[in-house]
Amino acid sequence: MNVMNESPRRKELTRQAAQLFVQEGFDRTTVRMLAQEMGIKSGSLFHHFRDKQEILAAVIEEGTQNALIIAREALARCDSSASARLHAMARAHLETLLTDRSAHVVALYDWRRLDPEARAHLSHLRDAYEALWEQVIDAALAEGLIHGDRFLVSRFVMGALNWTVRWYDPEGPRTPDELADELVAMITRSGSAD
Amino acid sequence: MNVMNESPRRKELTRQAAQLFVQEGFDRTTVRMLAQEMGIKSGSLFHHFRDKQEILAAVIEEGTQNALIIAREALARCDSSASARLHAMARAHLETLLTDRSAHVVALYDWRRLDPEARAHLSHLRDAYEALWEQVIDAALAEGLIHGDRFLVSRFVMGALNWTVRWYDPEGPRTPDELADELVAMITRSGSAD
DNA sequence: CGTTTACACTAGCGCTTGCTTGGTTGACCC
DNA sequence: GGGTCAACCAAGCAAGCGCTAGTGTAAACG
Numbered sequence: 001m002n003v004m005n006e007s008p009r010r011k012e013l014t015r016q017a018a019q020l021f022v023q024e025g026f027d028r029t030t031v032r033m034l035a036q037e038m039g040i041k042s043g044s045l046f047h048h049f050r051d052k053q054e055i056l057a058a059v060i061e062e063g064t065q066n067a068l069i070i071a072r073e074a075l076a077r078c079d080s081s082a083s084a085r086l087h088a089m090a091r092a093h094l095e096t097l098l099t100d101r102s103a104h105v106v107a108l109y110d111w112r113r114l115d116p117e118a119r120a121h122l123s124h125l126r127d128a129y130e131a132l133w134e135q136v137i138d139a140a141l142a143e144g145l146i147h148g149d150r151f152l153v154s155r156f157v158m159g160a161l162n163w164t165v166r167w168y169d170p171e172g173p174r175t176p177d178e179l180a181d182e183l184v185a186m187i188t189r190s191g192s193a194d
Numbered sequence: 195m196n197v198m199n200e201s202p203r204r205k206e207l208t209r210q211a212a213q214l215f216v217q218e219g220f221d222r223t224t225v226r227m228l229a230q231e232m233g234i235k236s237g238s239l240f241h242h243f244r245d246k247q248e249i250l251a252a253v254i255e256e257g258t259q260n261a262l263i264i265a266r267e268a269l270a271r272c273d274s275s276a277s278a279r280l281h282a283m284a285r286a287h288l289e290t291l292l293t294d295r296s297a298h299v300v301a302l303y304d305w306r307r308l309d310p311e312a313r314a315h316l317s318h319l320r321d322a323y324e325a326l327w328e329q330v331i332d333a334a335l336a337e338g339l340i341h342g343d344r345f346l347v348s349r350f351v352m353g354a355l356n357w358t359v360r361w362y363d364p365e366g367p368r369t370p371d372e373l374a375d376e377l378v379a380m381i382t383r384s385g386s387a388d
Numbered sequence: 389c390g391t392t393t394a395c396a397c398t399a400g401c402g403c404t405t406g407c408t409t410g411g412t413t414g415a416c417c418c
Numbered sequence: 419g420g421g422t423c424a425a426c427c428a429a430g431c432a433a434g435c436g437c438t439a440g441t442g443t444a445a446a447c448g
Contacts, residue, residue, distance in 0.1 A: 009395085025306070027221035031436060044396050046437065109303065112219070152368075152376050159357025160350040167349055174346075182346050187380050203425085225406060237408080238426045246406065 018059045018102035026110040057118035063103025064125045067096040082143040085136045090180035208252045212296035220304040251312035257297025258319045261290040276337040279330045284374035
């Protein structure tokens with residue numbers, strides 16, 4: 001068993017598990033299905049992961065880590081105006097939602113299947129990510145770009161964005177960046193869309 | 195087995211099933227748990243429902259029907275101004291999300307567990323509900339109350355509202371109506387939320 | 389060379405799952 | 419007072435579940 005996270009082999013297996021989890025849901029995915037997808041037998045799976053739950057935790061951790069990295073890079077890449085940072089965060093959010101779609105869908109649907117320890121660990125990661133949002137929204141409020149309650153606004157915005165995994169079609173006419181810009185336009189009063 | 199929907203007994207059982215489903219999730223809820231919650235033995239369950247999936251469909255149907263009724267009543271009760279109708283829809287949406295919380299949480303999380311026939315049937319119900327929203331949003335766009343793409347705006351708004359089931363605490367300081375009004379304020383340009 | 393390590397295998401244990409079968413009960417009905 | 423019917427029960431089947439134990443093997447290391 002691999003105690004610490006992220007041997008290269010384990011990382012690849014995690015990626016494949018994510019695909020199956022999003023197709024079937026965590027509960028409906030059996031260790032035998034996972035093993036077959038990975039090209040090994042079900043017993044061999046437990047050389048890499050202590051149990052089934054640990055696979056779930058690995059999948060979610062991977063996705064959340066990436067979200068944090070992408071958001072931080074996006075913020076570092078833009079100037080300090082509230083508007084630019086708001087756009088950057090929204091775009092970054094949708095970018096992760098697309099590139100790590102599997103992991104995020106799993107996180108949204110199967111979060112409660114995590115055991116308490118894993119949940120505590122991943123909650124910290126998620127809180128760090130949400131803190132970025134609240135910070136950007138605070139700045140936008142201070143500049144008068146948006147109005148309302150800091151807590152509610154960030155919840156509403158993240159809700160609207162996360163909900164996109166339920167209806168957004170990457171093959172469709174709209175790019176993720178267009179979505180992000182439209183959302184920001186909607187909540188800023190300057191909102192003269194198109 | 196009860197072929198048509200809604201004998202009084204079946205309705206009560208459906209209500210109890212909803213509670214368990216939201217606690218455990220559909221997959222994790224066994225027919226034995228359901229039976230115990232209902233005060234009967236697991237075998238007797240199949241006198242009322244053909245199989246486990248039919249219980250899920252009954253739960254979701256109940257919730258969606260109520261959402262439709264409440265929204266229609268709310269619209270009938272207010273004047274024809276776009277602003278009033280927007281507020282009414284948002285409030286109605288959060289009202290159902292609270293009073294039929296179990297059913298809606300189940301619908302959000304376990305929709306994909308429905309078999310194709312049930313899904314087709316319930317999709318129609320859901321589409322009827324969403325049509326109400328799009329109609330109200332069309333009117334708000336026409337009046338210049340909000341701006342942007344009709345499709346995107348309605349998706350964003352419903353996302354923000356549905357997401358509340360993940361964080362809203364009914365025991366907390368905010369009433370559902372306050373939430374609804376704050377959201378409407380956020381997306382209308384008149385939004386001077388104190 | 390011998391030892392270690394990573395990865396995989398076979399075989400199956402103990403348990404739970406959704407659901408079926410065949411039968412019992414008690415209230416209602418002409 | 420025989421017939422009907424919804425509601426329930428006891429018992430259990432066949433399948434599938436997560437996971438373990440013990441073993442094989444080939445590359446890496448000293």
